[in-house]
Amino acid sequence: MTNFDVSKDWVILVPPESAIARKAGADLARIIGLLRGQAGLLPKAAVLTGAFQNAPDERAPVIQLNAEPDRDFGNGFSWRLSANRLEISGHSVKGLCNGVYDFLAALRVRWPRPGREELPFLPASMSGAYPLESPAVYWPSETDPAKRRRLVITRETPPKNRKQALLWAVRNRIDALVLPLGKGVPLGGVLSSSPWNQEQVLSMAKDYALTFEAGGWELSILVPRKIFPFHRDVFRMETGRRVKDHHFCPTNPDTIAIIKREAERRFRENPKITVFHLWPDRKHEFAWCSCPTCRAFTREEQIRIAVNTAADVLAEIAPGSLVSYYGNTSDPGSIPVRRNMFGLRILPGETGAEEEGLFLAE
Numbered sequence: 001m002t003n004f005d006v007s008k009d010w011v012i013l014v015p016p017e018s019a020i021a022r023k024a025g026a027d028l029a030r031i032i033g034l035l036r037g038q039a040g041l042l043p044k045a046a047v048l049t050g051a052f053q054n055a056p057d058e059r060a061p062v063i064q065l066n067a068e069p070d071r072d073f074g075n076g077f078s079w080r081l082s083a084n085r086l087e088i089s090g091h092s093v094k095g096l097c098n099g100v101y102d103f104l105a106a107l108r109v110r111w112p113r114p115g116r117e118e119l120p121f122l123p124a125s126m127s128g129a130y131p132l133e134s135p136a137v138y139w140p141s142e143t144d145p146a147k148r149r150r151l152v153i154t155r156e157t158p159p160k161n162r163k164q165a166l167l168w169a170v171r172n173r174i175d176a177l178v179l180p181l182g183k184g185v186p187l188g189g190v191l192s193s194s195p196w197n198q199e200q201v202l203s204m205a206k207d208y209a210l211t212f213e214a215g216g217w218e219l220s221i222l223v224p225r226k227i228f229p230f231h232r233d234v235f236r237m238e239t240g241r242r243v244k245d246h247h248f249c250p251t252n253p254d255t256i257a258i259i260k261r262e263a264e265r266r267f268r269e270n271p272k273i274t275v276f277h278l279w280p281d282r283k284h285e286f287a288w289c290s291c292p293t294c295r296a297f298t299r300e301e302q303i304r305i306a307v308n309t310a311a312d313v314l315a316e317i318a319p320g321s322l323v324s325y326y327g328n329t330s331d332p333g334s335i336p337v338r339r340n341m342f343g344l345r346i347l348p349g350e351t352g353a354e355e356e357g358l359f360l361a362e
């Protein structure tokens with residue numbers, strides 16, 4: 001079994017001029033200090049220095065952090081450990097961060113929820129040498145947006161502990177932050193009707209190399225509830241009457257016109273977002289219309305009719321951008337999806353951080 005000996009005086013070399021890499025390196029140094037204290041040693045952090053500055057003694061144990069500087073997105077990484085050297089390399093700065101936290105995960109350091117940190121148990125006989133689950137790891141970059149790991153923030157997510165939530169995302173190797181679909185802010189982000197609509201939050205997420213996406217359980221906002229008293233026929237029918245809650249009547253031509261108008265407005269308000277999520281209401285994914293026309297379509301087909309409409313608008317406004325939709329049946333029906341759409345068979349569900357208003361999608 002390979003061990004990582006925290007009793008050694010490790011020196012961490014970080015890439016020059018990379019604030020993100022320095023943050024990850026500082027967290028690694030901090031954890032080493034905590035593990036030293038747990039092992040009964042002087043709880044001092046590892047020394048953090050620039051890769052081209054203050055070169056350590058050639059006999060010093062070294063942790064070398066490397067990132068490929070010319071790649072905007074590449075979450076892949078590799079790391080390997082020998083007696084006096086640990087090398088962690090990323091396909092980008094984000095990949096380097098993932099590599100640092102994957103190494104810590106191999107040490108059995110855990111962050112099960114925001115604000116909570118769990119250190120590994122060290123048997124008394126180990127004297128500061130913590131066992132690793134593996135001596136080396138290689139993880140290729142994933143370029144398919146459908147396979148990104150995401151932290152979904154809803155309009156109900158409390159604004160407290162924002163930094164802890166973002167740190168939790170980075171430490172759990174999450175690639176993207178999904179924010180509610182709303183009016184854009186100066187950073188080209190999203191949000192208007194949420195307490196998370198603050199430039200500080202978006203700037204913090206950018207500092208941790210998180211990709212921005214928009215949407216979530218927000219398909220219903222494309223048919224605003226406020227028009228119900230004046231346009232009841234565009235809302236879904238249930239047991240013979242029109243109801244305001246959960247979705248709408250997707251086969252009504254007036255509904256299609258409203259979706260087009262609202263989708264265009266939302267997409268144009270977020271010009272720097274390239275992935276949007278339009279999912280049906282959470283825990284009511286299949287509460288759809290039962291009017292005589294809609295009864296000819298399955299509930300999943302009704303979802304596709306609605307999201308296809310929005311996807312057509314996005315294709316005109318921002319070619320190359322994508323929309324995700326929900327589809328979780330073995331019989332998707334006869335309505336094909338647009339080329340700028342990808343399906344999610346499992347939406348974010350119960351997680352250790354759900355009570356914090358956070359959802360992990362992967």
